Amino acid sequence: MKCNRCGTELNKGDICPGCGANVRTYRRLVSLSNVYYNDGLERAGVRDLTGATEALKQSLKLDKNNIDARNLLGLIYYETGEVVAALSEWVISKNLKAEDNVADYYMDTVRNSPSKLDDINQTIKKFNIALNYCHQDSLDLAVIQLKKVLSLNSGFIKAHLLLCLLYLKGGNWDRAKIEAQKSLKLDTGNVLAKKYLKEADSMLLPGESGKLVSDIAAADSDDVIRYNSGNEMIIQPVKKSAITRTGSIWGIVLGIVLGLAAACFLILPQRIVSINSSNQQKITQISEESDAKSAKINEYEQQIATLQTQIDTLQTQVTDYEGVDSTSAAMNSLMKAVSIYLANPSDVEGMAKALSKVDLDAIGDDVSPEFKSLYDSLMSLVGPQLATSYYNTGYEAYKSDDYETAIANLSKAYQYNSGDVNTLYYLANSYYANGDIDKAKESYDLVVNNFPNTQSAQAAQTKLAEINNSGN
Amino acid sequence: MLNFEEELKKFKPSLEIEDAEDIIYNQDLDDMSDVLVRLLKDAGQGTDNQRRTK
Numbered sequence: 001m002k003c004n005r006c007g008t009e010l011n012k013g014d015i016c017p018g019c020g021a022n023v024r025t026y027r028r029l030v031s032l033s034n035v036y037y038n039d040g041l042e043r044a045g046v047r048d049l050t051g052a053t054e055a056l057k058q059s060l061k062l063d064k065n066n067i068d069a070r071n072l073l074g075l076i077y078y079e080t081g082e083v084v085a086a087l088s089e090w091v092i093s094k095n096l097k098a099e100d101n102v103a104d105y106y107m108d109t110v111r112n113s114p115s116k117l118d119d120i121n122q123t124i125k126k127f128n129i130a131l132n133y134c135h136q137d138s139l140d141l142a143v144i145q146l147k148k149v150l151s152l153n154s155g156f157i158k159a160h161l162l163l164c165l166l167y168l169k170g171g172n173w174d175r176a177k178i179e180a181q182k183s184l185k186l187d188t189g190n191v192l193a194k195k196y197l198k199e200a201d202s203m204l205l206p207g208e209s210g211k212l213v214s215d216i217a218a219a220d221s222d223d224v225i226r227y228n229s230g231n232e233m234i235i236q237p238v239k240k241s242a243i244t245r246t247g248s249i250w251g252i253v254l255g256i257v258l259g260l261a262a263a264c265f266l267i268l269p270q271r272i273v274s275i276n277s278s279n280q281q282k283i284t285q286i287s288e289e290s291d292a293k294s295a296k297i298n299e300y301e302q303q304i305a306t307l308q309t310q311i312d313t314l315q316t317q318v319t320d321y322e323g324v325d326s327t328s329a330a331m332n333s334l335m336k337a338v339s340i341y342l343a344n345p346s347d348v349e350g351m352a353k354a355l356s357k358v359d360l361d362a363i364g365d366d367v368s369p370e371f372k373s374l375y376d377s378l379m380s381l382v383g384p385q386l387a388t389s390y391y392n393t394g395y396e397a398y399k400s401d402d403y404e405t406a407i408a409n410l411s412k413a414y415q416y417n418s419g420d421v422n423t424l425y426y427l428a429n430s431y432y433a434n435g436d437i438d439k440a441k442e443s444y445d446l447v448v449n450n451f452p453n454t455q456s457a458q459a460a461q462t463k464l465a466e467i468n469n470s471g472n
Numbered sequence: 473m474l475n476f477e478e479e480l481k482k483f484k485p486s487l488e489i490e491d492a493e494d495i496i497y498n499q500d501l502d503d504m505s506d507v508l509v510r511l512l513k514d515a516g517q518g519t520d521n522q523r524r525t526k
Contacts, residue, residue: 082486128485
């Protein structure tokens with residue numbers, strides 16, 4: 001504790017060691033201030049904010065330096081919605097004790113939330129406007145404004161009380177009672193709230209002082225029997241059997257059963273029909289798509305058949321053209337051979353070369369009679385010479401065991417001159433030596449049949465016998 | 473029965489934040505010890521004046 005005059009720290013004595021003043025009275029005042037602070041703290045603990053405020057004010061009147069009392073007073077002001085008063089106390093507290101002061105925390109809490117501070121200011125302004133409306137006798141507007149105030153800050157006791165007063169003025173006793181009760185809930189020692197509550201209670205229905213009109217209407221149920229006996233209202237509870245009490249449980253069970261039945265008989269079939277309908281639509285759609293694809297496939301198959309026909313036709317045409325080409329080539333070769341013969345009848349080699357491409361078997365019946373006639377005429381003129389030329393080449397090849405070349409040349413020689421037995425015999429030998437037994441047998445048969453009584457025929461006979469004996 | 477007008481007089485406008493500065497500066501912070509000191513001072517001055525008059 002410090003001296004109130006010089007600020008020197010005091011000892012246990014009644015005289016200040018700094019200025020020599022008697023501090024006994026001062027000590028007594030500080031002690032009394034603390035008593036009031038403790039009283040205020042206790043009252044605040046049970047939410048008797050009005051009583052706490054009075055006690056703390058007394059405490060501060062006795063000792064303005066009682067920081068705890070001042071901070072608590074600020075806190076109570078803040079709780080009741082008087083934020084400016086609260087801030088004032090905390091600012092003063094901070095000025096009186098700059099260090100280690102809980103007021104710092106309170107002020108920081110308010111300052112660090114600008115939106116909340118703005119809300120608080122708006123609340124206060126609206127309350128003042130509402131109060132102004134009251135003075136102007138615009139009570140409805142005042143009620144609306146106060147409702148807004150309380151929606152922003154439900155702990156604003158003064159607004160609750162003013163609204164309560166307005167309800168009392170308007171005859172809304174039940175609402176007035178509610179507001180008074182809310183005020184008392186916030187501040188249990190609020191005298192004004194008690195006064196208004198008593199007024200509201202006294203104006204409510206006789207015998208229902210503890211209940212609202214709305215409560216009575218709600219309570220007017222089958223649970224109680226009401227009747228008047230003289231001046232008193234008797235409220236008697238109705239006796240209920242155990243079955244009636246358990247009726248609610250049976251009701252719930254019945255409700256569940258009915259719900260399930262409704263689901264099974266009403267909702268489920270509808271759902272099944274809906275799903276079936278949906279599936280049917282899907283099937284129809286898929287079927288239509290399938291039909292469309294089948295039609296496409298048929299169309300493509302028809303196109304393939306048409307194209308195949310066209311291919312066959314073209315193939316035939318190509319074959320025909322090939323035949324024409326071979327016939328045409330044979331004609332050209334024959335013309336060339338005739339031309340060579342006319343130019344130089346001794347050029348047997350040139351004619352042989354030209355006629356080598358003429359294959360009468362391949363041409364078949366496609367050639368004209370004129371072609372055949374010309375060919376036969378040429379053959380009668382140069383056939384033996386050509387045959388001799390091919391025979392010589394073929395025989396040389398036969399002797400040198402070149403049977404492939406021998407067969408090719410001797411065949412040509414036999415083609416141009418079929419009257420030479422040697423040509424046919426060596427051709428047969430060449431086939432035999434080359435392994436073509438069928439051709440060999442055929443050629444030997446020709447030798448035996450066409451040239452009987454010749455040595456070659458005898459030799460051919462022997463060869464045929466060998467072939468037959470060998471099992472071929 | 474309540475008198476509405478009389479009751480309404482009990483409600484004073486709330487202090488707005490703009491007024492906080494004035495409120496803080498104008499607040500009477502004197503406590504009992506200040507009053508006592510002033511009383512003693514006044515009493516001392518009164519005694520001096522009486523002595524001078526005599």
